[in-house]
Amino acid sequence: MKRFLQALMLCIAIVFSVYAEQRKNPAEEIVRTTECDTLANGLISLICPLGNSGTVSLQIWVKTGSRNDPVGLSGMSHLFEHLMFRGSAQVASGDYRNFIESYGGKVAAFTTEDVIVFQADFPSAILEHVLAMEADRFASLTLSNETIAQERQTVLAERSAKVDAALRNKILEQLHTLTFPSHPYGRTTYGLPDDLRAITLADCESYFNEYFHPGNLILIVCGDVKSAQTRQWIESFFSAIPIRKHPETIRRSIQSSQLGPQRLDMVFSGGQDQMVVGWHIPDAASADMTYLRLLSRVFDLRYKSGRLNPADKRLGALDFHVAVDDRRDAGLFVAEISGKWPPDLSDPVAAWAGLLEESKWPVSPDEAELAKSLYLSDLGGSLDGTQAVAERLGYAACYIGGIAQLPAEQDRATKAVADDLNRVRQTYLVSNHRSAVVARGGGK
Numbered sequence: 001m002k003r004f005l006q007a008l009m010l011c012i013a014i015v016f017s018v019y020a021e022q023r024k025n026p027a028e029e030i031v032r033t034t035e036c037d038t039l040a041n042g043l044i045s046l047i048c049p050l051g052n053s054g055t056v057s058l059q060i061w062v063k064t065g066s067r068n069d070p071v072g073l074s075g076m077s078h079l080f081e082h083l084m085f086r087g088s089a090q091v092a093s094g095d096y097r098n099f100i101e102s103y104g105g106k107v108a109a110f111t112t113e114d115v116i117v118f119q120a121d122f123p124s125a126i127l128e129h130v131l132a133m134e135a136d137r138f139a140s141l142t143l144s145n146e147t148i149a150q151e152r153q154t155v156l157a158e159r160s161a162k163v164d165a166a167l168r169n170k171i172l173e174q175l176h177t178l179t180f181p182s183h184p185y186g187r188t189t190y191g192l193p194d195d196l197r198a199i200t201l202a203d204c205e206s207y208f209n210e211y212f213h214p215g216n217l218i219l220i221v222c223g224d225v226k227s228a229q230t231r232q233w234i235e236s237f238f239s240a241i242p243i244r245k246h247p248e249t250i251r252r253s254i255q256s257s258q259l260g261p262q263r264l265d266m267v268f269s270g271g272q273d274q275m276v277v278g279w280h281i282p283d284a285a286s287a288d289m290t291y292l293r294l295l296s297r298v299f300d301l302r303y304k305s306g307r308l309n310p311a312d313k314r315l316g317a318l319d320f321h322v323a324v325d326d327r328r329d330a331g332l333f334v335a336e337i338s339g340k341w342p343p344d345l346s347d348p349v350a351a352w353a354g355l356l357e358e359s360k361w362p363v364s365p366d367e368a369e370l371a372k373s374l375y376l377s378d379l380g381g382s383l384d385g386t387q388a389v390a391e392r393l394g395y396a397a398c399y400i401g402g403i404a405q406l407p408a409e410q411d412r413a414t415k416a417v418a419d420d421l422n423r424v425r426q427t428y429l430v431s432n433h434r435s436a437v438v439a440r441g442g443g444k
Helices: 002-023 026-033 078-085 095-101 122-141 145-164 166-178 193-198 201-213 228-240 290-303 348-357 365-381 387-401 403-415 418-428
Strands: 035-039 043-051 055-061 107-112 116-123 217-223 262-268 273-281 317-324 329-340 432-439
Touching: 026 387, 026 403, 055 122, 055 387, 055 403, 078 107, 078 145, 078 201, 095 107, 095 122, 107 432, 116 122, 116 228, 116 387, 116 432, 122 217, 122 228, 145 166, 145 193, 145 201, 145 365, 166 273, 166 329, 166 432, 217 228, 217 387, 273 348, 273 387, 273 418, 290 317, 290 329, 290 365, 290 403, 290 418, 329 348, 348 432, 365 403, 365 418, 387 403, 403 418
Parallel strands: 043 217, 262 432
Antiparallel strands: 035 043, 055 116, 055 217, 107 116, 273 329, 273 432, 317 329
16 A cells, blocks of 8 residues: 555656646747847848757748739749749859758748748858858849749649649648638649749749848747847848838638538549538637647547547548648638548538537536647647747747747646637537538549
8 A cells, every 4th residue: 555655646746747847838938038130121030049059940931922922823932932942143043952951951941821931950150151142042033934934843743743643632722712712811822733834034023022022031040059140140141132112911801701611522533532621710819729729639539539420430530630720811620531431421521520510519627638738748849949949930920929929829728728628619610610622432
């Protein structure tokens, strides 16, 4: 008995230790140590000294994405993700990437509906030179019919591989088109082939001048750096880039535009049946997004424990996943389900959406606490390492009103209770906010 009590006390001590660790808010320290500065031309820089690893993560977040693609020219933002590596006045095509990789560094970029992000991780010793190259490509990017034609083919090949030949991404693309019929979020980030082929040199020059200027950038330096020296380099290289017109940001109401459930059916040859269901949710800055993320953890836990299945067992899922897709204007709560369903079962949407919308099975306090534990662990991991910290800073600056808002996410999650999760479920996961795309196998 004595050994049992000792073991029990040890377990209790461990649990309280883990809980106390979770209650610490690492975002507060990140915000406290990050220096924010704005140049006269509008460039915002965030410098976060972190560790003594001898490495640094540099990211530039351009506040434009597929939402700003000109009508009939979808894929423009994605195309610029590639064009930005094709040289500038002082840097030859490919030299930016080659220089960083020659020092063992890595270069990446991605495009979303709201932003284009350029990332580089490399030794701190070459930061000055990399900043000089960054400033040069944003000041004097080389655009020509030849480079546009070459990168257009790259983007078309990427679309073919990642959308046309990938059923999941094709379904998600259709879901966004269905869900946002009158909002730019309905446009594909990859671009439509005919639209991509229609883009001209003049179109690219106009897009670059409107969006790729200091007043539309967030520059982030995170890692083993000296703040004063880094700030001096940024001012030296970027302050000469002229001020240009700031793009007009149009925020549109989305939820009120949908008055009932929507559904699109597709047929493909062979394989598992797949379905995606999306519900309109608020913009990324809304406090309710925290509770919706926790709710997604609850649904995943219910599925993994075998407690989330339709009454008709023939509609069982081979795979199930829920995610919160957050954006500047409005997001989606997305459920992805795959299975092999009999042809006579014509409405898998009602069965599965009903399980997620069903208020008769509320989230329990125990489920909420477990979801909180998992989510807080994930949140801590999002601030582990220079690249992860830089991404969180960029996200905060572009999506939720600034880096000062970062600690609030963990504070809300820590204080959340089951009632918060049930409230957002009843508010947003309703049939009038729901759209679904169902892809059934058996086509030829």
